[in-house]
Amino acid sequence: MTDRIQNLSQLVEQLEALTECSGKITLDKVLDALGDRSFAPVILLAGLILFSPLSGIPGVPTLMGILLLLISTQMLMLRHHLWLPQWLLSRTIPKKPLVRGLGWIEKPAEHLDRLLRPRLGIMVYRAGSLATAGICCIIALLLPVMELIPFSASLAGLALITFGLALVARDGALELLAFALTGSALALIPYYFF
Numbered sequence: 001m002t003d004r005i006q007n008l009s010q011l012v013e014q015l016e017a018l019t020e021c022s023g024k025i026t027l028d029k030v031l032d033a034l035g036d037r038s039f040a041p042v043i044l045l046a047g048l049i050l051f052s053p054l055s056g057i058p059g060v061p062t063l064m065g066i067l068l069l070l071i072s073t074q075m076l077m078l079r080h081h082l083w084l085p086q087w088l089l090s091r092t093i094p095k096k097p098l099v100r101g102l103g104w105i106e107k108p109a110e111h112l113d114r115l116l117r118p119r120l121g122i123m124v125y126r127a128g129s130l131a132t133a134g135i136c137c138i139i140a141l142l143l144p145v146m147e148l149i150p151f152s153a154s155l156a157g158l159a160l161i162t163f164g165l166a167l168v169a170r171d172g173a174l175e176l177l178a179f180a181l182t183g184s185a186l187a188l189i190p191y192y193f194f
Contacts, residue, residue: 007168009109028090062144065139138182
């Protein structure tokens with residue numbers, strides 16, 4: 001277990017250390033590297049996967065939707081420890097795209113970390129994190145539909161990255177931006193179906 005991850009650079013470092021180990025990278029190993037109280041980093045990770053080219057692999061957005069639904073439901077239940085079923089924990093994450101994605105985000109992570117700071121605490125603590133969990137539940141339920149709409153899963157991933165970063169850095173101003181991005185992602189759905 002690790003101490004609480006406080007910024008994006010620490011998350012990238014934890015995952016890079018994981019990719020240097022031999023063997024398959026399972027979701028269980030990723031969660032072990034992030035810690036069992038790590039709701040926010042896991043939301044951030046799901047967002048990174050959805051924003052990356054991995055979201056183009058059929059089934060990945062749906063799998064991230066299941067993961068996100070389980071996480072956000074537990075946040076709404078005010079659980080202190082993250083629990084996931086064994087069948088989900090045993091899922092493997094392709095190593096090469098993960099390494100490539102981490103390399104791609106490493107430099108921007110350093111710049112982002114300089115901009116993020118604790119502010120507007122009401123947005124990221126109890127009431128704000130419950131609102132975030134509720135929005136994440138909605139995104140999770142819509143991710144299977146978003147697989148059919150080009151780039152909508154990537155936009156949802158960007159919203160999740162923003163939510164995750166806001167919760168990790170305790171930045172309420174970023175949380176407000178995440179709500180706006182979520183509105184944009186959700187607005188695409190009726191556009192394609194009606």
